Amino acid sequence: MDIRQELNRVFRDVxxxxxxxxxxxxxAADIPGWDSLAHISLVLAVEEHFQIRFAMAxxxxxxxxGEMIRLIEIKRKVE
Amino acid sequence: xxxAVSFPVxxxxxxxxxxxxxxxxxxxxWIHCADLPLSLAQLSxxxxxxxxxxxxxxxxxxxxxxxxxxxxxxxxxxxxxxxNLTMRGFEVELxxxxxxxxxxxxxxADSGLYAFAPTHVLIWMTAHDSIHFEQLMELWDTLxxxxxxxxxxxxxxxxxxxxxxxxxxxxxxxxxxxxxxxLNEKICQNPxxxxxxxxxxxxxxxxxxxxxxxxxxxHSRHACSPDATAVVSSEITRQISAHLGLSKKxxxxxxxxxxxxxxxxxxxxxxxxxxxxPLGEAFSAFQIYLKSLKxxxxxxxxxxxxxxxxxxxxFQCHTSMVLKEQDISLFVANWExxxxxxQLIAQTLGIGLESLVFCDDNPAERKLVRDFLPDVYTVELxxxxxxxxxxxxxxxxxxxxxxxxxxxxxxxxYRANSARTELKKRIGSLDGYLKDLQMTGxxxxxxxxxxxxxxxxxxxxxxxxxxxxxxxMREFQTLLKSPDFAAxxxxxxxxxxxxxxxxxxxxxxxxxxxxxxxxxxxxxxxxRGMEDFTFGALLELSRQKSCRAIIGRFxxxxxxxxxxxxxxxxxxxxxxxxxxxxxxxxxLSGAKLKAHPILSGRES
Numbered sequence: 001m002d003i004r005q006e007l008n009r010v011f012r013d014v015x016x017x018x019x020x021x022x023x024x025x026x027x028a029a030d031i032p033g034w035d036s037l038a039h040i041s042l043v044l045a046v047e048e049h050f051q052i053r054f055a056m057a058x059x060x061x062x063x064x065x066g067e068m069i070r071l072i073e074i075k076r077k078v079e
Numbered sequence: 080x081x082x083a084v085s086f087p088v089x090x091x092x093x094x095x096x097x098x099x100x101x102x103x104x105x106x107x108x109w110i111h112c113a114d115l116p117l118s119l120a121q122l123s124x125x126x127x128x129x130x131x132x133x134x135x136x137x138x139x140x141x142x143x144x145x146x147x148x149x150x151x152x153x154x155x156x157x158x159x160x161x162x163n164l165t166m167r168g169f170e171v172e173l174x175x176x177x178x179x180x181x182x183x184x185x186x187x188a189d190s191g192l193y194a195f196a197p198t199h200v201l202i203w204m205t206a207h208d209s210i211h212f213e214q215l216m217e218l219w220d221t222l223x224x225x226x227x228x229x230x231x232x233x234x235x236x237x238x239x240x241x242x243x244x245x246x247x248x249x250x251x252x253x254x255x256x257x258x259x260x261x262l263n264e265k266i267c268q269n270p271x272x273x274x275x276x277x278x279x280x281x282x283x284x285x286x287x288x289x290x291x292x293x294x295x296x297x298h299s300r301h302a303c304s305p306d307a308t309a310v311v312s313s314e315i316t317r318q319i320s321a322h323l324g325l326s327k328k329x330x331x332x333x334x335x336x337x338x339x340x341x342x343x344x345x346x347x348x349x350x351x352x353x354x355x356x357p358l359g360e361a362f363s364a365f366q367i368y369l370k371s372l373k374x375x376x377x378x379x380x381x382x383x384x385x386x387x388x389x390x391x392x393x394f395q396c397h398t399s400m401v402l403k404e405q406d407i408s409l410f411v412a413n414w415e416x417x418x419x420x421x422q423l424i425a426q427t428l429g430i431g432l433e434s435l436v437f438c439d440d441n442p443a444e445r446k447l448v449r450d451f452l453p454d455v456y457t458v459e460l461x462x463x464x465x466x467x468x469x470x471x472x473x474x475x476x477x478x479x480x481x482x483x484x485x486x487x488x489x490x491x492x493y494r495a496n497s498a499r500t501e502l503k504k505r506i507g508s509l510d511g512y513l514k515d516l517q518m519t520g521x522x523x524x525x526x527x528x529x530x531x532x533x534x535x536x537x538x539x540x541x542x543x544x545x546x547x548x549x550x551x552m553r554e555f556q557t558l559l560k561s562p563d564f565a566a567x568x569x570x571x572x573x574x575x576x577x578x579x580x581x582x583x584x585x586x587x588x589x590x591x592x593x594x595x596x597x598x599x600x601x602x603x604x605x606x607r608g609m610e611d612f613t614f615g616a617l618l619e620l621s622r623q624k625s626c627r628a629i630i631g632r633f634x635x636x637x638x639x640x641x642x643x644x645x646x647x648x649x650x651x652x653x654x655x656x657x658x659x660x661x662x663x664x665x666x667l668s669g670a671k672l673k674a675h676p677i678l679s680g681r682e683s
Contacts (some may be wrong), residue, residue, distance in 0.1 A: 013123075015444060031084065036299065037154050037155065039303075040119075040295060040298075040299065040305055041123055041155075041305065042120070044120065044305055044306060045119065045120040047119075048118055049120075055294075056294040056297060056298055059294065060298060
């Protein structure tokens with residue numbers, strides 16, 4: 001399974017919505033419930049799933065899903 | 080943590096129970112889950128599941144209106160706390176004060192806090208607050224004055240992991256750590272009946288480096304990592320439950336595999352693992368932990384599928400047993416199902432099922448008890464006994480706000496009480512007691528397929544046993560094929576449940592005489608009229624077989640003096656006496672059946 005598919009599963013789990021299909025340009029505005037509190041839950045769930053760790057600036061700076069995927073790719077190679 | 084107990088297994092079971100509409104079971108499993116250390120992702124799955132569990136009003140235990148005043152972000156706590164308290168049967172409403180507004184909320188009589196009219200107020204402070212105990216007491220006083228009857232709860236301050244002074248942090252009483260430690264002590268020992276919630280201890284349990292995630296402190300003022308939310312929510316729930324008197328009172332223990340390794344009936348007294356070797360030490364450690372629970376007033380009971388004599392032997396004779404017979408308030412060892420045994424324990428002790436905890440290494444027994452007695456807290460013991468203590472302790476089931484002298488002597492009281500009730504029942508009015516038991520007896524015709532339990536009973540009965548004959552399964556099944564041989568088993572039920580097969584009678588027809596080959600009965604049902612009930616069945620059998628007389632024999636052993644007078648008591652006449660047996664005879668024409676309180680049941 002590629003990162004996008006895996007990440008999609010994490011999104012569905014965190015937001016409890018099976019109809020979520022993430023795209024590169026998906027942002028918090030596109031997914032109901034994705035507020036700053038849910039963002040922390042999402043970040044932690046992604047960290048747990050991919051066994052990686054985001055820096056604080058990355059947590060606050062991620063603009064869309066595409067950026068999150070790129071960060072996961074880089075961190076997976078390194079860690 | 081150890082990961083010894085599996086969240087996925089419990090969660091899947093809870094989900095299945097919800098899907099099947101078994102909400103009581105789901106609720107019980109849910110609470111089990113919530114007591115485990117969980118990641119935020121697991122916690123949120125669990126929280127979502129809670130909304131699908133229909134907590135019926137009958138299980139409601141009153142209203143909790145909890146207000147949280149904090150100088151840090153507590154938003155992640157909201158959902159799990161509501162879920163946790165709801166699952167324990169509370170109707171719950173939560174008020175979270177605006178961020179970092181403890182003083183304003185308390186001092187302003189028109190604040191949202193007072194409008195909310197809480198039953199419980201929790202104040203959560205962090206090392207960043209630099210507050211003095213005197214200031215804290217003033218806040219408490221104000222709260223007490225404006226909210227009479229409301230229970231105040233105060234967190235201890237979590238000592239940070241980082242130590243600018245290094246080892247001196249512990250040595251210098253002016254260091255930040257020392258000052259917080261001193262404050263925490265005062266909070267814990269406070270004379271103001273404020274209930275401490277010891278977050279500093281909790282942070283040690285979780286591990287301070289895991290407890291605090293600086294990213295989320297800087298990002299959004301989370302004093303503890305969101306992953307620690309589950310344990311915080313659990314701890315607050317436990318303290319509130321304890322305050323409302325809902326803590327567990329009694330722990331029901333299995334024996335083989337739980338208190339010692341191996342099976343005492345198979346491995347023998349010297350074969351069980353206890354005291355020596357790594358496994359033996361793990362079991363001893365568990366016993367030591369249980370003993371300390373007993374010493375603070377938790378009742379210990381045993382429910383084991385065993386012969387009572389065999390089950391008691393390690394308690395009496397094994398030198399490494401930490402727990403002794405006098406530590407156990409109620410000892411239930413038989414072959415009946417454990418749900419019945421546990422119910423009997425609750426009834427005898429006079430406590431509700433929801434006050435019981437059940438510990439058994441066998442998953443099948445745990446499932447049975449969960450299915451039939453969802454109110455009993457069944458501990459999901461890990462396979463490895465070295466994690467037993469950690470697992471049980473981690474659940475925090477026995478929270479108490481204080482320990483009285485009465486608690487310390489409780490075990491004795493319960494032992495004495497249960498003995499007394501029994502005596503009173505025996506002496507007071509035996510007839511009334513027996514009638515009260517609402518007993519029904521069932522006669523089973525034994526065949527090769529259903530004789531296993533009967534053979535077991537024949538082989539292990541020592542006291543109520545006329546002939547003390549032992550059989551192999553095959554021998555007995557062969558005998559059953561003979562047309563002159565007949566065998567009956569007797570099952571007894573009463574208001575407490577099914578006692579199972581408790582007596583066996585076998586006969587051999589010789590012409591117009593019916594010879595009793597075996598007559599055994601479990602001593603648990605002695606003096607309940609079961610002898611007379613069995614005798615009734617014997618008379619019926621001899622009539623069916625058109626016999627004129629019944630011949631009975633008694634072979635004395637060291638253990639069966641109990642039945643020396645049985646046949647004479649039923650009207651038999653002694654005929655011959657040899658060294659090893661006495662032969663009795665009863666003419667059917669002269670047979671009389673005494674009245675007994677057991678109704679005759681039809682096997683469905």
